[in-house]
Amino acid sequence: MSILNFISLLAGLALFLYGITLMGDGLNLVAGNKLEVVLYRLTSNRLRAILLGTLVTAVIQSSSATSVMCVGFVNSGLMQFSQAVAVILGSILGTSITGWMLTLSSIGGGGGWVELLSTTSITGILAVVGIVLRKFSKKTSHHHLGDILMGFAVLMFGMSAMSSAVAPLQDDPTFLRLLVSMSHPLLGFLVGMVFTAIIQSSAAAVGILQALSLTGGALPVLLGALGANRNGVRTAVAHLLIDILGAVVCGAIFYTVNALHPLAILTSSVSIVGVAALNTAFRLVTVVALAPFIGLLEKLTNLLVREKEPEKTEKTEESYIRLEDRFIRYPALALEQSHQVVDEMADRSRQSLCDAVALLKSYSEEGYEHVRELESLVDRYEDALGSYLLRITPTELTQQQNESLHKFLHAITDFERISDHANNLADSAKELFEKKLEFSQATQHELDVLAAAVLEIMDLTISAFVDDDVEQALKVEPLEELIDGLCSQMRSRHIDRLQMGISDQQQTFVFNDLLTNYERVGDHCSNVAVAMIELAHDVFDTHEYLDSLKLIKDAAFAENYDQFRARFTI
Secondary structure (H helix, E strand, O other), X not given: OOHHHHHHHHHXXXXXXXXXXXXXHHHHHHHHHHHHHHHHHOOOOHHHHHHHHHHHHHHHOOHHHHHHHHHHHXXXXXXXXXXXXXXXXXXXXXXXXXXXXXXXXXXXXOOHHHHHHOHHHHHHHHHHHHHHHXXXXXXXXXXXXHHHXXXXXXXXXXXXXXXXXXXXXXXXXXXXXXHHHOOOHHHHHHHHHHHHHXXXXXXXXXHHHHHOHHHOOOHHHHHHHOOOOOOXXXXXXXXXXXXXXXXXXXXXXXXXXXXXXXXXXXXXXXXXXXXXXXXXXXXXXXXXXXXXXXXXXXXXXXXXXXXOOOOHHHOOHHHHOOOOHHHHHOHHHHXXXXXXXXXXXXXXXXXXXXXXXXXXXXXXXXXXXXXXXXXXXXXHHHHHHHHHHHHHOOOOOOHHHHHHHHHHHHHHHHHHHHHHHXXXXXXXXXXXXXXXXXXXXXXXXXXXXXXXXXXXXHHHHHHHHHOOOHHHHOOHHHHHHHHHHHHHHHHHHHHHHHHHOOOOHHHHHHHHHHHHHHHHHHHHHHHHHHHHHHHHOOOOOHHHHHHHHHHHOOHHHHHHHHHHHHHOOO
């Protein structure tokens, strides 16, 4: 094999790996926006987890990518470690689809029109269609489809280049002696493992084996190709254990059978289809053999990678703000996780508001400090989510994902401001307690009604946001208008009480602060609901939408307003 052949082999390998990446990324963007979310939602059953791992890996053409997602799921608490092990088992089988795709390179032409069915013709046609879609179509989905077709074409050209580069080896005495020296299974295993570890792709290792298949002796190296290293700590160790144990189990079965009844396959050339079939068979045996022992694999991995004792400083509520960096390259997952964390943030804001309102009735220093702690926690939620969501922005998003991103960015600002107003309410409760100020019975009744309306709008807003319920969101604005009206009435009545000497100046300052903060909470709830409605109706001017909504006041708006007015009257 000349230096030129060796360079051609490397070039073919480079094209092969790039083709896999290009095709996998295209498939992921066309079909993968839902796959990742489905993957972690439907893995409660082990058999289902194995099947989903197989399916996802077959579609995105990368067991490594599946492993990365599993690491992220486990780290972020979205998936149990035992579920991740089952998914990894499935991914090992799913990646064998690449080998079957490569068998297309064995299709040849027989002259005339049959030549159009050859791999070269089909690959060339796909490459042309792919570049046309990529360059001349305006639809993003067509661009991704073009990437898939071009990726497949590049992959096949790489396979062809590798096959041509190694073709002289079938008559090379030195190479034949090397193959004979690798007939020992342990040596073949080690060579396959080292080679796969270097190129970081068991699919590429199988591809090169298929290119070498005419020379014979591929089986021991194929066993070693199952032992590639993977990403992450526990999940990586689990993946490595599965690979190694699978190779050992398959090798033990094969060579035991061969000892009892010599197999002709060891002394004959293995075709490209044969390599693909053996690759799938070995991976299937691995999955079947190890699936019943997922629990043992989990325990073994836990022994190898022990949990570190968490430091006391880490045992804070902030540690539950889990935003997995690995999901940034998978927008569907990143946004799904972001939604969950925004929901948590919203719940903390509601809790701070409820606790602050309770302080106005029964003040305590512990309750006051708790509201302040919640406000600080919500601030940290906003910082973490804001940074994370901005990192998602540069990625390619669908229209729906882009809308979700904007909705979350709007919401976190409003939820943070609500916690600020809750903190202000707690300050007012502290002032009332320390100065021993008490409102008149009539004023207290009005404040209770207003507080109930504000807590209602908060519950309504969060319920609409968490459930993505636009119908619920439509009820927020009528209640916000009622709250504005209540505040106006209460200010007028308080002025009357001042003139009659029922209220004094010190009470007035606190009273106005309470009204202002209650009113602002309603405004921010309105902002969240309106952002949801805008995105649902493709409207992007908040002020214009609100103005038109209040001017129109359709039947539904009026009905909701009347219902709320009947409940919250002063």
